[in-house]
Amino acid sequence: MEKRITTPLTREQARELKSGDSVLISGVIYTARDAAHKRLVELVKQGKELPLDIKDSIIYYVGPTPAKEGQPIGSAGPTTSYRMDAYSPTLIEQGETGMIGKGKRNAEVIEAMKKHGAVYFGAIGGCGALLSNCVTKAEVIAYEDLGAEAIRRLEVKDLPVVVIIDSEGNNLYETGRNKYLESLNK
Amino acid sequence: MREINSEKIKEVVKKLCIEANCHLPQDMKARIDECRECEKWAPAQEILDRIIENYGIADKNNVPICQDTGVACVFLEIGQDVHVLGDIKEAVNQGVREGYTEGYLRKSVVKDPIDRVNTGDNTPAMIYYDIVPGDELKITVAPKGFGSENMSQIKMLKPSDGLQGVKDFVLKVVEDAGPNPCPPIVVGVGIGGTFDKAAYLAKKALMRPVNVRNNEKFYADLENELLDMINALGIGPQGFGGKTTALAVNIEKMPTHIAGLPVAVNINCHVTRHKTEVL
Numbered sequence: 001m002e003k004r005i006t007t008p009l010t011r012e013q014a015r016e017l018k019s020g021d022s023v024l025i026s027g028v029i030y031t032a033r034d035a036a037h038k039r040l041v042e043l044v045k046q047g048k049e050l051p052l053d054i055k056d057s058i059i060y061y062v063g064p065t066p067a068k069e070g071q072p073i074g075s076a077g078p079t080t081s082y083r084m085d086a087y088s089p090t091l092i093e094q095g096e097t098g099m100i101g102k103g104k105r106n107a108e109v110i111e112a113m114k115k116h117g118a119v120y121f122g123a124i125g126g127c128g129a130l131l132s133n134c135v136t137k138a139e140v141i142a143y144e145d146l147g148a149e150a151i152r153r154l155e156v157k158d159l160p161v162v163v164i165i166d167s168e169g170n171n172l173y174e175t176g177r178n179k180y181l182e183s184l185n186k
Numbered sequence: 187m188r189e190i191n192s193e194k195i196k197e198v199v200k201k202l203c204i205e206a207n208c209h210l211p212q213d214m215k216a217r218i219d220e221c222r223e224c225e226k227w228a229p230a231q232e233i234l235d236r237i238i239e240n241y242g243i244a245d246k247n248n249v250p251i252c253q254d255t256g257v258a259c260v261f262l263e264i265g266q267d268v269h270v271l272g273d274i275k276e277a278v279n280q281g282v283r284e285g286y287t288e289g290y291l292r293k294s295v296v297k298d299p300i301d302r303v304n305t306g307d308n309t310p311a312m313i314y315y316d317i318v319p320g321d322e323l324k325i326t327v328a329p330k331g332f333g334s335e336n337m338s339q340i341k342m343l344k345p346s347d348g349l350q351g352v353k354d355f356v357l358k359v360v361e362d363a364g365p366n367p368c369p370p371i372v373v374g375v376g377i378g379g380t381f382d383k384a385a386y387l388a389k390k391a392l393m394r395p396v397n398v399r400n401n402e403k404f405y406a407d408l409e410n411e412l413l414d415m416i417n418a419l420g421i422g423p424q425g426f427g428g429k430t431t432a433l434a435v436n437i438e439k440m441p442t443h444i445a446g447l448p449v450a451v452n453i454n455c456h457v458t459r460h461k462t463e464v465l
Contacts, residue, residue: 127252
């Protein structure tokens, strides 16, 4: 079913989202990829303050192309999420409630999602031109030296995603494929 | 001897970088459209519709189809009767530098694989040189995204593993990749040669249009058979289930050693981009 959410996303709200739900996200989300995740987790280890408000936040795994004049952002589709697996449990523990990416997650990430109440959303990979239309404002807030990998604060309107893994560990990559294969035998 | 100025090469590389990133080749568009018609699973239809919408937006607005505008793979087929005036390697890199900067493309190359500082201009390009007969210079720019590149694998099979071993390995690579490389994918397969040549052939296979089969019937049939086997896995667009896991399987092969059967599988996504110009 289709749901609309506006950030911040509380842990209680995150737990209400179920694998397979189509969701339109509006509000403020943050971007971070490999290099930014590494730095964020180092800050957590050192007990230092993070450059973003991690509590009830959604992080979008994206490194956009540069914005043309008059545009808030360039193409902005998801990158493959498993590269963030080493860092996500720490951020979920710190209060992150949503992750947007594509592809599989490991057992540690799913455990952290179940324990703390977080969801893993999928945006359509390779559709960066389309998805960029949902971004109304973008601003680099940390790690400008990382270029495309800098942390950006995005304002989004009706960003279309699907809940791939919910806070109970249900996984659309398993159920969707199985349902399709079962449909062939009917 | 025909003379070609390196400045001309730079200009062409620059133009091809921008065009390849913003406009999906016609063979890819036609194949995606065709697969949409054949796809019966509703969630998969919906994703293919979005993919079609996306390449349309990129075309219309001259923006990158995907934010991963790749590492620039540049194939140069240099006629042996061509004399290049100037530094050919520097000309290619300057073309990439200007194309990625002026075309608002993402700079995704780090200088050192361990130290990982971005070079800031997407150079160096990955350049593949080939000397061929004639007096022309053929330049192909293929921006390669790494979501799919990371899902590629190579295996040194034993001759006794034979054809079955090749099929099993190709299917294993696609299964291991699952949703990660943005299916529907294009599967480039290189068989034979040495460890490195097999990988090169797999990449080279991705340059062939998806509607053109290998010119040897045995391998053309194998491409079709593997495509059917992959599309029976049920992974589907984005991995949410469906028929359309792969758009095409392209195989290239070459002679190899009596002791070996190298097989490389280079995965590409539904944004399989390349553009060619002949000077």
